[in-house]
Amino acid sequence: MVTLLARFFARQATDTQENHQMTTEAMTPTPADDVLMRFLTVGGATVELRNDTTVKECSAxxxxxxxxxxxxxxxxxxxxxxxxxxxxxxxxxxKGERNARDKANEHATACRAMPRPPSA
Structure with a gap:
């Protein structure tokens, strides 16, 4: 009986570690050089700040x-x-970056969206 319980708890620990590893991998945003800063939302997703590079000179x-x-x-x-x-x-x-930071932080405190699963 003790051996059976030991196997059961060992199996549960392995499942928990595997699930934690999968969750962590899905939540991690891809590294990017152009990200100024990141905020973590209530649901565990990420809000990223970037400068607008669609025009010759950044303006937002x-x-x-x-x-x-x-x-x-x-x-x-x-x-x-x-x-x-x-x-x-x-x-x-x-001033623009400060305003964007404030908006991102405000969104992160209210957003309950979970991270999107990685695309297959």
Missing amino acids: TIATCLGCGAVQTAEWATEIRLYSSRSYVIQDRT
């Missing part, structure tokens, strides 16, 4: 949730209008 920071797929963009540009008909645009990268 993009937050992408790898769980639910939500995408939020924080523009760097601030348009200053003068009293006349003229206006000009200031590129403020620090």
Whole structure:
């Protein structure tokens, strides 16, 4: 009887280790050089911040949730209008990245989406 119980608990421990390993592999986002920072959502997915590279000069920071797929963009540009008909645009990268970070963190605290399974 003791041997049977020992086998049962040994089998359960092995199953738990295998399940934990599979879960960890599915949750780990792929390494990328262009990721500024990552946030962990309540459901265990990841929100990644990247600078917009679709234009020649970066002009926005993009937050992408790898769980639910939500995408939020924080523009760097601030348009200053003068009293006349003229206006000009200031590129403020620090402010744009800070706004994107705040949006990503806010999303991560509310998103309950679990990580998407790896594609087959």
